[in-house]
Amino acid sequence: MPSPVLKATDLCRTFQRGPQVIQAVKDVNLEIAKGEFAGLVGASGSGKSTLLNLLAGLDSPTSGEIKVNGTSLDSLTRKELSSYRANQIGMIFQTFNLLPHRTALENVEMALYFTGISKAERRKKSISALERLGLEDRLDHLPNSLSGGEQQRVAVARAVVKEPEIIFADEPTGNLDKDNAHQIVELLAELNRNNLTIVLVTHDENLAVKYADNIYRMDFGLLAANGGRIRE
Ligand SMILES: Nc1ncnc2c1ncn2[C@@H]1O[C@H](COP(=O)(O)OP(=O)(O)OP(=O)(O)O)[C@@H](O)[C@H]1O
Ligand SMILES: [Mg+2]
16 A cells, blocks of 8 residues: 555644634544545535645644655645645635736746746746646736636646646636536546546535545534545
């Protein structure tokens, strides 16, 4: 059994709001294998985004541990954690999160800004990523002159251009119609066939069942018993 790319142990994330304590993630134990397509499902408010943000190193757990390729995120310096976020992971969000005053090409180039590669190389890689996603005629478009599906493909290009090890996608199809939703998840599936690890948060159980190797179900901050695996 290969060692997991992501391993969460007794992970908790609590939010304090005045007198109210919200346990968004409670004692989650999870292992995601390299090359796995993991689907994370559950009702609104069940803690999916909170868990995803912890795994992506965007947020810190209240207690518990996350290991990436055997290294605890907790043990990383701030610089190493930034490097993890900049180089090893790609994020895709429901609302695309493109910079509105930057073109499609510039949005993708920005993802390479902190990787230390030259400007010319950043441009070349970004054009090639956009071409692979069928956006070669949209390089100079600002986000507001792209369709929703096109904007999300720019966001996919931005996530994959740095050749990350893991892609985290939080409801990437939430703002898309059915055809575009399937197109985006097909793109993720294709990346996964090339051994990229994918963690996909979705409300859409059909999408999860169709594409994910394993489905993990969150319920009131808890990951369902048996590790949440309902499909082998
Ligand atoms: N920054 C925060 N401060 C306080 N409470 C928060 C914060 N972020 C999330 N929560 C709470 O934690 C719980 C889990 O939220 P989370 O966003 O992880 O749910 P989710 O499963 O992603 O829901 P959705 O499907 O609606 O996106 C919710 O009750 C939410 O209100
Ligand atoms: Mg969410």
